[in-house]
Structures are given as structure tokens and as C-alpha cells.
Amino acid sequence: MTVKLYWKDAYLKEFDSVVERVDGNIVVLRETAFYPTGGGVLNDTGTLTVNGTGCRVADVTKEGDTIFHHIEGVPQINAGDSAHGEIDWNRRYSLMRYHTAVHLMDGIVEKSYQNGGITGGTIFPDRARMDFAMENLNRELAQKIVDETNSAANEGHKVSSKMISRDEALSMPNLARTEPGRKLIESMPEVRVVEIEGIDVQSDGGLHVADTKEIGKLFLSKFENKGKHSKRIEITLGESK
Numbered sequence: 001m002t003v004k005l006y007w008k009d010a011y012l013k014e015f016d017s018v019v020e021r022v023d024g025n026i027v028v029l030r031e032t033a034f035y036p037t038g039g040g041v042l043n044d045t046g047t048l049t050v051n052g053t054g055c056r057v058a059d060v061t062k063e064g065d066t067i068f069h070h071i072e073g074v075p076q077i078n079a080g081d082s083a084h085g086e087i088d089w090n091r092r093y094s095l096m097r098y099h100t101a102v103h104l105m106d107g108i109v110e111k112s113y114q115n116g117g118i119t120g121g122t123i124f125p126d127r128a129r130m131d132f133a134m135e136n137l138n139r140e141l142a143q144k145i146v147d148e149t150n151s152a153a154n155e156g157h158k159v160s161s162k163m164i165s166r167d168e169a170l171s172m173p174n175l176a177r178t179e180p181g182r183k184l185i186e187s188m189p190e191v192r193v194v195e196i197e198g199i200d201v202q203s204d205g206g207l208h209v210a211d212t213k214e215i216g217k218l219f220l221s222k223f224e225n226k227g228k229h230s231k232r233i234e235i236t237l238g239e240s241k
């Protein structure tokens with residue numbers, strides 16, 4: 001099991017660890033601040049320095065509780081070596097800002113518009129998209145939702161995470177918004193939840209900014225009507241505050 005330093009502190013940019021095993025170009029560490037692709041969010045990238053040599057971490061994946069760092073080239077690394085990791089902070093911070101923006105927007109849709117029905121989403125370092133089942137969603141309404149999300153972001157809501165038991169999670173309605181999310185809760189003894197104070201609580205394994213003010217301004221960059229129950233909103237963010 002890899003200790004997830006990013007869950008303890010999403011703002012951790014560097015860390016020290018020990019190499020547990022190496023398999024070709026894949027390195028497993030005792031602990032890591034590198035976030036693996038998951039929950040609709042892309043992985044971190046960065047540098048892993050071992051024995052004085054910096055290696056590029058090009059991809060990070062997860063299987064069960066183990067996190068795999070995919071190194072560029074063939075690293076001269078052995079189990080037991082000390083390692084120093086440094087994540088590409090600009091990319092990560094962008095992903096965090098987009099991720100919180102998506103939760104905020106989702107919370108607003110759930111609150112204000114019945115049957116908003118988010119069905120999925122993907123978060124990139126330079127944009128995010130969300131899919132909704134909402135039948136009456138059109139470009140005007142999408143812009144209204146973005147405007148409302150901007151107002152809420154500006155209010156400065158605190159964002160926090162905690163672990164709760166599965167029983168508690170199952171007793172909270174609407175904790176998971178998608179069907180795979182609901183299935184996942186049933187399979188886990190403990191569930192991590194992310195709360196945007198006063199606006200949204202949902203089960204989530206991802207990383208967020210600490211305050212919605214950090215999101216900055218959202219822009220509606222694309223609206224697609226892909227069918228009666230399939231609308232896609234894409235947003236981009238301005239500068240962080």
C-alpha cells in the first residue's frame with residue numbers, strides 16, 4: 001500500500017520517500033505526493049531524484065492501493081534507495097482549481113435545478129467538461145449556471161475532506177452523483193468525502209483548493225447538445241486570485 005501524502009496535504013509540492021520496488025520503468029514508493037489518474041482527473045507529472053539523478057515522472061497510475069510512477073527511460077534505481085519527489089505544481093494547481101470548479105458547479109446544479117443529473121466529467125489542466133442529463137439545458141441556461149458558479153466562487157467557501165464510514169455514506173442521499181460512484185461506495189469500508197461549505201458534499205478521491213476564491217473566474221468555452229439527455233458544458237478558468 002502506498003501512503004497517499006496528497007490526501008494529507010494537497011499543497012505538498014516536494015517529499016522524501018524510499019523506493020519499495022522497481023519493475024522496468026515503473027517505480028513504487030513507500031509514500032507519494034504524485035496523484036494518479038482517477039475520478040475523472042488527470043495524473044500529476046514531475047521529477048523523481050534518486051542517487052543524485054533526476055528522472056522525469058511522465059505518468060502516474062493506481063491499482064488497488066498501490067501507486068505506480070512511470071519514469072521516462074530506464075532508471076538506475078533499486079529497492080531501498082532514498083528518493084525525492086517534486087511534482088509539477090502549475091499543472092497540479094490547475095487541476096485542483098478545475099476540480100473544485102466542477103464540484104461547485106455540480107453543487108449549484110443539484111441545488112437549483114431538479115434532475116440536473118451529472119453523468120460524468122473530465123478534468124484537464126487547461127479545461128474541464130461536464131456531462132448532464134438535464135433535458136432543458138441549453139446555452140443560455142449553461143451560461144446562467146456558470147454565472148451562478150462564479151458568484152459562489154467569489155463568496156469564498158472553504159473546501160475540506162474527511163473519511164466517513166460506509167454506513168454513514170450510504171445514509172447520506174446524493175453523496176455519489178454517478179452510477180459507478182454509487183457502486184464504489186458500496187464496495188469500500190471507508191469513504192472519503194469532499195465538502196464545499198454550504199454548497200456541496202460528495203464522495204471523492206481527488207484534490208481540491210482550500211477556498212473557492214482560488215478557482216478564479218469561470219468561462220463557458222463550449223456547449224454541446226448531444227441528445228435529449230446528453231448535454232456537455234466545457235469551462236476554462238481565468239487567473240487564480
Ligand SMILES: [Zn+2]
Nearest residue numbers: 039099204206
Ligand atoms: Zn471530484
